[in-house]
Amino acid sequence: MSYSSRLLEESVDALSQLPGIGKKSALRISLFLIRHEKEAILQDFLHPIQEMISKIKFCNTCHNLSDEDECSICLSRKNKAETICVVESIRDVMAIEETGQYKGLYHVLGGVISPLDGIAPEDLNIDDLIQRVQHPDIKEVIMAVSPTIEGETTIYYISKKLKESDVLVSLLARGISFGGELEYADELTLGRSIATRTPYTLSQL
């Protein structure tokens, strides 16, 4: 692209560093910002981002994103919940919350054990998960980690660490997706879902 303005070019370069935004989208966004009132852009667009970057915290307990030292989920559920759901990232917390099916606590690991990427157990929030599980209220730890090799390794590592504790360790159910076509399910999933088939009861529906 040939820009008549260096300022525009620098803004396009800055915006195109963001994930999912190429040069064309960055140009479109820059021209959109130029067309609008300066004050409105500063107030409505730049201010919220600056606020977020400078003020956002991670929950001291579960490592979820939070406005305070303790996140709203921990604050509202810590005296009632008996389960901790272990996830890789903040986005997984959002995805599970979105289902509305889970009312327990979370623990964000910050990744999975992956020697190839140089991620060791010490780099993840595992130690304080083990600590949290010691609390007498906690009866179950749900491993909601991706079913990849790295995920399985992480599940194995944590389960071993929790062996001494008096908690149930459970996995997310694995099998074919709702609404998916059987012929497109991968072999491993389909094979396992036959091996681990569940009895059909009319009340399940």
Next chain:
Amino acid sequence: MSYSSRLLEESVDALSQLPGIGKKSALRISLFLIRHEKEAILQDFLHPIQEMISKIKFCNTCHNLSDEDECSICLSRKNKAETICVVESIRDVMAIEETGQYKGLYHVLGGVISPLDGIAPEDLNIDDLIQRVQHPDIKEVIMAVSPTIEGETTIYYISKKLKESDVLVSLLARGISFGGELEYADELTLGRSIATRTPYTLSQL
């Protein structure tokens, strides 16, 4: 989406106002910004945008985006050029500059005459185009406006205003696109391109 943080939610809302960015992309960008160093984000990302918004100008002559009162194209070509290319927007200037085929001046109208959208000739930069054309150097005005009803109206209006001036008014050539398949060209374009066919010369290739 259920956000555990109000700050995150506000940032997502701000980002999703931008063109081409939905809630999911906005969340992805927000999490990307959170993961990075505060100082680096402020410097590499927010600073260039703020600079652009507060400092960018429009060229006093051609209304193109510019860092100074006169844009780089006007500055470098004003004593050599004999043509003014009339376009709707800044993006059209970029598109034509990208071709490398044009070395003349530009004039950005800021839109086209569109009574339905409440855009009258007075809302566009037409008066100062007429002024610019009076300059003895200018021999030709190229109408590079979109071939829509509004575009044609604008071309007609400007041409009428320029009737007294001693300049040639020309249009972008219209016809089938290079590399396009004939069967997919629309009827009007194909019909016109037959009616206005050009003699084939070997030197044209």
